[in-house]
Amino acid sequence: MARKLLKINDSSWLFAETYRTPMQVGMLATFAVPEDRPTFVADLVERWRSVHQFEAPFNYQFKKAPIPSWVEVKDDHIDLDYHLRHSALPSPGSQRELGVLISRLHSAKMDRRYPLWECHVIEGLEGGKWALYMKAHHSQVDGVGGIRLLRRMLSIDPDKRDMLPPWAVGTHGPDQSGLPPREKPGTELERPQSAGLGGALAGGVRAGASVAGSLSRTYAETLIGGGDTERAAPFRAPKSIFNGRIHTPRRFATQRYSIDRMKHVAKAADGSLNDVFLAVCGGALRRYLRELEQLPKDSLTANVPVSVRAHEGAKVGNAVTFLYAQLGTDIADPVKRIERIKTSTRLGKDRLPQVGQGAMDAYTAVLMLPFLSQAMLGFGGHGRPASNLVISNVPGPAEIRYLDGSQMEEIFPVSLLFNGQALNITGVSYAGEFNIGYTGDRDSLPSLQRIAVYSGEELDALQSTLGV
Incomplete structure (x- = not known):
């Protein structure tokens, strides 16, 4: 059987x-x-159920020995009835019933005897709707890769029929989007051949120096502090109720805003849409923790994933690094909070090395080594956290998409949790809307829905204060 070795960053999630x-x-x-x-x-x-054609990563099975690898499984050896599930919501089929079902489905660990994915088709949603929930292992798919798979799976043509299911599209199957292929930008390490061996070696030396310099500055601040007070560093976050040991059951909540509205607020604040997203989250978490009398005096720190994909292909695995940013939860004024966030994210971006994807993978592996070591050794949730939560923003399709003429109306990400981080907030843009999924540990976070509600009220407050 064909084997594909796992990158260190991918195997660590397993x-x-x-x-x-x-x-x-x-x-x-x-x-x-x-x-x-x-x-x-x-x-x-x-x-x-009649489509038994499987493309990567849907035909990959994990094998731990002798070396962590993906083994390609033959189509006729994959049990589709295990992976494809058909469910119905109890009446009235509201967002509440859907959220309860997704919380339960996302709590269950997948069986490694099978390829690590599930596809759930859910009917009975009120308003003449149905839902599609898919999950896959994070060692195979990151947020950006997942959205690119979605783009290939859905079409911009409402009249297209007999479309293939996701497992028959994958990363190597036909692109059903109906959009022309995008250009594939190069990376810094993709040198022309005329540069020769000397040029390649010089580039490698420069990349190594950039990575080493960034890591040394980052962990110097972790160990001894100092530097800019707005700059966030790993393991300098205050302990909060988000950072203890977690349990199996999950909670899931959603929120959505108009992208135009968020852009108007961002323009008034002289910031980006992502700055507004972080500021709204920071304000909501401040209010939530204050009500529970659990608000730390220092600002919470977010771990913010940054995509470093060198091209448009949705390949198997992760192509992401991370920066740390303060959320201004110690600041009551929403405008002053977003100013803090703007400064902190700029300082975080300035710290990232300017290198190609290979060197960036090495940087990310070393950056995340202390945290992942905690997770693998079972120490997560003890001591000071690397960050308080993960907040991610993934660009989604700008155009309305269809599946066999059925229009996709909303899309929400459902993310992972681990000991030491009991909350994840991820936003995905789609057709003029910004859709947010809140994934939380059921035992650690009472009334997770309140964070989603407060997020909307914090956007109102920021908009009003800025006079938009």
Whole structure:
């Protein structure tokens, strides 16, 4: 059987996994049932069950020995009935019933005897809708890679029919989007051949020096402090209720805003949409923790993933690094909070080495080594956290997308948790809307929905204070 060796960054998610901390990411999308096809969902499931063509990563099985690898499984050896599930919501099929189901589905660790993915088709959602929930292991898919798979799976053409299911598209199957292929930008380490061996060696030396310099500055601040007071560093975050040991059950909540609205606020604040997103999260977490009388006096720190993909292909594995940013939870004024966040994220970006993807993988592996070592050895949730939570922003499709003529209306990310970080907030843009998924540990975070509600109220407050 063909084997594909895992990168260190990818294999670490597998070795850090326990039944309490399944290392999987998911996507929840809602679609409109076409008015002229009331049996659309049943027909779709029946047709999908007949498709036994599997593309990477849906035909990969993890093998630990002798070297951590993906083994390609033959199509006729994959049990599709295990991976494809058909469910229905209890009446009235509201967002609450859907959230309860997704919370339960996302709590369960996947069985490594099978390829690490599941596809759930869910009918009975009120308003003539149905839902698609997919989950895959984080060692195979990161946020950006998942969205690119989604782009390949869905079409911009509402009249397209007999579309292939996600496992038959994957990273190597046909692109069903109907969009022309994008140009593939190069990376800093992709030198022209005329540079010769000397040029390649010089580039490697420069990349190594940049990585070493960034890491040394980062962990010098971790060990001895100092530097800019707005600069966040790993393991300098205050301990909070988000940073203890977690348990298996999950909670899931959602929120959405108009992207135009967020851009208007960002322009008034002389910042970016991501600055607004972080400021809204910071304000919501400040209010939530104050109500629980658990607000630390120092600002919470967010771990913010940054995509470093060198091209548009949705390959198997991760292409992401991380920066640390303060959330201004120690600041009551929403405008002063976003100013703190702007400064902190700028300082975090300035610290990242300007290198190609290979060197960036090495940088990320070393940067995350202390945290991942904690997770793999079972020490996570004891002592000072590397950060208080993960907040991620993933660009999604700008155009309305369809699956066999069924329009996708919303898409929400469902993320992973681990000991020491009981909350993840991830946003995905789609067709003019910014959709946020809040994934939390059920035992650590009472009333997770309040954080989603407070996020909306914090955007109102920021908008009002800025006079937008």
